[in-house]
Amino acid sequence: MGVEDLGDKVVLTSSNSTATILKYGATIISWEIEGVEQLWLSEGAKLDGSKPVRGGIPLVFPVFGKSNETGFENLPQHGFARNSTWEFLGQTTENPPTVQFALSPEQANEEIYSKWDNGDNDFTLFLTIQLNNDNLTTSIEVTNSDSIKSWKFNWLFHTYLKINEIEDTLVNNLPGELCYDQIIAETYKESHPAIDFHQELDRIYQNVSTDKIIQVIELGKVVHNVQRENLPDIVVWNPWIEKSSNMGDFQPKDGYHKMVCIEPGHVNDFVELKPGQSWSAKQIIYKGDVIKLQSI
Numbered sequence: 001m002g003v004e005d006l007g008d009k010v011v012l013t014s015s016n017s018t019a020t021i022l023k024y025g026a027t028i029i030s031w032e033i034e035g036v037e038q039l040w041l042s043e044g045a046k047l048d049g050s051k052p053v054r055g056g057i058p059l060v061f062p063v064f065g066k067s068n069e070t071g072f073e074n075l076p077q078h079g080f081a082r083n084s085t086w087e088f089l090g091q092t093t094e095n096p097p098t099v100q101f102a103l104s105p106e107q108a109n110e111e112i113y114s115k116w117d118n119g120d121n122d123f124t125l126f127l128t129i130q131l132n133n134d135n136l137t138t139s140i141e142v143t144n145s146d147s148i149k150s151w152k153f154n155w156l157f158h159t160y161l162k163i164n165e166i167e168d169t170l171v172n173n174l175p176g177e178l179c180y181d182q183i184i185a186e187t188y189k190e191s192h193p194a195i196d197f198h199q200e201l202d203r204i205y206q207n208v209s210t211d212k213i214i215q216v217i218e219l220g221k222v223v224h225n226v227q228r229e230n231l232p233d234i235v236v237w238n239p240w241i242e243k244s245s246n247m248g249d250f251q252p253k254d255g256y257h258k259m260v261c262i263e264p265g266h267v268n269d270f271v272e273l274k275p276g277q278s279w280s281a282k283q284i285i286y287k288g289d290v291i292k293l294q295s296i
């Protein structure tokens with residue numbers, strides 16, 4: 001049991017599990033239960049701060065994807081939280097092991113931060129990571145630290161879940177939900193009883209009730225459950241053959257068989273914060289093998 005600061009990373013240990021967090025991006029790069037890895041991390045992922053980590057749980061702030069909205073148009077895809085080295089604030093609870101990280105303009109990747117409204121938005125992010133025996137909980141609090149200016153943002157946990165075989169995998173509890181399909185640039189209502197994977201898939205499910213647990217089911221068995229608080233949107237992504245072959249840090253090239261991204265976020269529209277206001281949200285990924293079918 002405990003928390004170890006190894007310099008560039010922090011390791012949390014509970015009686016049956018461990019989580020490893022890279023300070024760069026405050027990216028969770030590993031979560032093991034009984035020695036079994038739950039997150040997918042590319043063998044080609046850069047862990048030296050030269051680029052965002054391909055795998056684990058990168059953090060997306062203040063924009064998801066690219067946006068042409070005023071103030072966001074110069075930012076690269078997914079913003080700067082994943083390219084910044086966060087401050088490790090230390091352990092907040094001993095049992096369950098819980099740690100906190102912070103990011104504000106002082107620590108943010110200067111080059112990218114300056115592209116967000118000319119580096120004129122004062123913010124504070126607190127990320128709390130709690131390792132329980134059967135779940136990993138990540139909580140985020142975003143505060144507008146400016147005394148006069150309002151600003152807006154997207155937030156997303158870009159969670160890469162590890163699976164055995166994508167073609168044996170289904171994602172449930174999304175039928176009837178509105179989604180924007182990024183591959184064909186169209187919005188439609190999901191009509192399939194479960195999402196299956198036979199080609200590149202990149203969809204933003206919008207405004208999905210947080211009562212709904214998103215389950216990843218492999219050969220009829222639940223392998224991951226994703227629960228959300230205050231995160232209405234869910235991105236489901238698998239890059240498949242061509243897209244992964246074009247990502248230099250995606251290794252091995254057939255690694256897309258072993259991963260699915262379920263990304264809870266607030267990305268369909270922006271959250272607006274007035275000076276001094278805060279917003280918070282949570283992702284809980286847990287084990288548990290009961291199939292729960294929730295209709296719209």
Ligand SMILES: O=P(O)(O)OC[C@H]1O[C@H](O)[C@H](O)[C@@H](O)[C@@H]1O
Nearest residue numbers: 077078182202203235237261263
């Ligand atoms: O390559 P990255 O910038 O890490 O983005 C990886 C992926 O993130 C999300 O899942 C988006 O929906 C995808 O369109 C994007 O390809």
